[in-house]
Structures are given as structure tokens and as C-alpha cells.
Amino acid sequence: MTSRERVLAVLAGEKPDTVPIVPVIDGWFAPKVIGRKNDECFLDGICLADALAASLEKFGYDGAVAEMGLGPQPNVLGCPVEIEGNDVPLVVDTIVGGREDLDKVRMPDPWAGGKMEPVRRLVETGHDGDRFVIGSVRSPFEYAATVRGLIGFMTDFYADPDFVHQLIAAVKPATIAVGMALAETGVDAIVMKDSFASSSMISPDHYREFVFPYEAQAIGELKESVPVILHVCRNSMPILADMAQTGAAVLEMDSPVDLGAARPLVGAGIVLKGNIDADAVVEKGGVADIEAAVKAAMDAAKQEGGFILSTGDSVSVEAPEENVAALVRFGRQYGGYLND
């Protein structure tokens, strides 16, 4: 099987030859593979596309996450963004101070200024090498938190919940527009990032009130065109059963989730993707830690099928390249289905 066939097989509910490996390697790690700094690549999306392709080629995992770069940041709906050296982009200001600013939210044109070119380029090189390519978009909840600022946004949960709903509803079209544009570039799937939705940040009740309805609506529209991977940072265990109802084909889980306990919560038919600790294991661990973590993940989730080995979150620029190589090596060593 080629890499792409392997991931597609899992999405189709079939058994691949070996567990696919698609770590969350994005613009935080990939630029160093081609000897560039993160800021160079975020400001020039083509550099980013080439870095992501080079990382894919170098380490031989099965799929890449395509980012759009920073110049054309539709992600933040016009919030000012800064980047320096090997840092990640920082959103340095918000645009919605309160109700009165609701009309300041403008919809991005996903195609303007060649924004989708880097994604197209990665789709092309990725597919030439028979790899799976994933586009990336923010959820309505995350867009809303970003334009409002996370603290103000979460203060409004109690102070002005109606406004929270209005704001999320107002930015939902952005998620859908960017998602549809990504689908048109030919990506194989889209990952919808919901970084603040987990029970490490908000209660499961607030997830059900403010996140789920909009997540489900956006995924409902996008999945007509392309399968959706739902990513929630940190501990999503208490809301996994809800996430399984959003229509997402894949749930991407961060390291605090117990992989073995996740399957009964989500039921059959949904693919689980996770969840090696990007920080403690891939960045700070050694090769032996990687082996132990990969083996534990396989033990917990491989046999049931419907599993993609991944990091729980983005791999950082500080992560040693040999650790990424080890992740792939042990993923292959412990991931095979044929000889079991």
C-alpha cells in the first residue's frame, strides 16, 4: 500500500497493511528541515509548503498538514499577527472589544492574494509521492475566541452568554469558507482545530452549550465535500462521546486522553488519531521514551482498527530530528497488521 492508500483505507473502515503515521508536523517544526527559520516560512507560504514536503520526504510518515502561511492569514480574521525567528505566529491584538464591535468581524476571502497556492503546491507534491494531505482550519469557537481575545471571551460565558453565541455564529461562515476553499485545492481531509474546547479549559457543559452546536453545523456542511478531522487540545476525555456526534470522521486526541478508554466512548466507525505527547516525549524525551510511547499507543488502539498514529499536538522546533525519525521507525515496527 502507498501512504495515501493506507490512510484512505482506514477512513473507509478497512484494515490497512500497517497503522498509518501522520504526526502533527506543521510550520513550527518543518522549516528547520530545509534550513530555514519559522518566520521566513510563515511569511512566504511557498517556503512553508516546501518545508512540509521536505519533512514528509525525509522522515517518511504518511501524510502532511498543509498550512497557509502567515502573510495571507485568513485564520485570524484580520487580527494583527507577529512572528520572530523560530517562534510561532503571535496574535498581538484583538478586534472585538464587546458587542458594539460585532460588525468589525469581516469575512476573509480565502482565495485573495494567492492564499491557497501553498496548499495547492503541497497537495501536488504530496500526491505525486502518494501521500495523504490535510488542510487546516479553525473552528467557529476558536475564531471567536481569537477575535475577542481568550480572556474576554471566556469572561463573557457568564457575563454575557448571548453575545458569545452571536459572536460564534458571526464567525462560523469563515470556518466554512476557508474549509470549502481547502476542499477545492484537492486536500484529502481537513483538520478543524478547536484548541480551547477541552475540559482542560472549559467545562463539558460549556462545551455542549458554546462549542458543539457550531462545530457540528460547520462539520455538517464541510463533510459533504471532504472528511473532517476534529482536533481538540489537551484533555478531551469528558467530551469525547459528544465529539463523536459532530459528524467528524476522525477525532484527533492530545496526550492526556487514555487511548484505550477512548474507543468505547466514541463507538465504532470513527477513526481515532493520537496521541504521543509532543512536548514531554517528542521534544524532551529520548529514543527509548518514543519507543515506549509508540508501543503503548499501539497496544491501546491498534487491534480495534480505525487508528492513525500521531502526536497529540504540534511538534516543536526544539524537537530533535532523531526523535521524529524514531517515531516513524517504531510506528512501522509496532504498527503492522499482516504478521500479527
Next chain:
Amino acid sequence: MTELLDQFEHAVVAGDADKSAGIARAIAEGALATPDEVFEHLGSAMEKVGSKYETGEYFVPEMLRSAEAVRLAIELLEPYLFTRGRDQSGVIVMGTVKGDIHNIGKNIIVLALRAAGYDVHDLGVNVSTMKFIKAVKETSCDILMLSAFTTSTKVALLDVLTALEREGLRDRVKVVSGGASHSEEFAAEVGVDAFARDVKSALAVCRELLQR
């Protein structure tokens, strides 16, 4: 009186800002409690809020709700607390280091310290070394508190410590660090005087450092 103060504390823990503001007004108008008593109860309230977060009963919005109640209460009480000549517990400068914009944990610690009576200068996020040094000089603070959430901020932390040395300020100010993905070992490697993991330990560390 203890009953009113208990209600005050309870209202802050519950995030009932209307109620805590009402009590704050009553205290200020009727001089119903000493500034020390007020700070003791507000500090204790934020410590309880922090514990509820640690045990999973509260999440971030609930902590922010209580922090907002504290902010409002202090605003209402401020003239009273100052004219009554409060026992200044200490001056603290706090900020999130360069390259890092996480501010939720920092803001909560700032409010908890203010609640406990400290005079806290919050420099915000993505704060340059120069800005920290300037503030340390201008405020003659007792403690410099550095929030750092990502491991890549180690360089920024070291830079602040080196600059303090260079400016001859290192012996005059205690440096405390904290933040997610931060550990005791990480703090020791960087060379700060103390590290704290949560609201409760941050308050305890400041108390201890100022007693010495």
C-alpha cells in the same frame, strides 16, 4: 463581622460579583473591617478558587469569573484601603516573558496577589527584558514574577536574569517563575529563587520570600 467577611469570601469564590461588590461598598462606607482582614479574606477566596480548579470542580471561565469579582471589589475598596493606611505586604512586578503571549494564568496570579494585599505591577505579555529591568528599577519591587509557558522561553528567562546581574539588581529582588509546562527542575536550571505551580503555592512562596 466575621460573618460579613465570610459572606464576602463566599461570594468571590462563587463568582457572584454583584454580591461581593455590594459587601465591598458596605465595608468601605461603614469601615466594617480592617484592610488586613479584607486582604486576608480575598486572598483566601482566590486560594479556594485555585484549589477548585486544581481538583476539576472549576474550569477557566469560573476562575475568571472570581478574578473579575476580586478586581471589582478592590476597585471599590481602593480609596478606603489606602486612606486607612494599609500594611503594604510588598511590591511585585509581574509579566509574561518575551515570545510568549499566554496570559490567563498570569492574570489569575496577579489578581490573587492583589487580593492578598500586594501592590502588583502587571506588565502584560511578550514583555522584553528591557521593560522588566525598567520596571524593577522604577518600582523598587521586592519580587519579580515571570510567567513562561512554552519551553522555548528558557532563553528569555535567562536573558532577564543575566540583565538583572549586569544591572547590579540581582541581590535586590527575588525572582519567581511559573506557568504551564514549567517544572521545578526547569526553574532550577534557569536559576530563579523560587517556582510555584498554582495560586496556593504562589501565595505561599511570596509570603515566605518576604519574611526572609
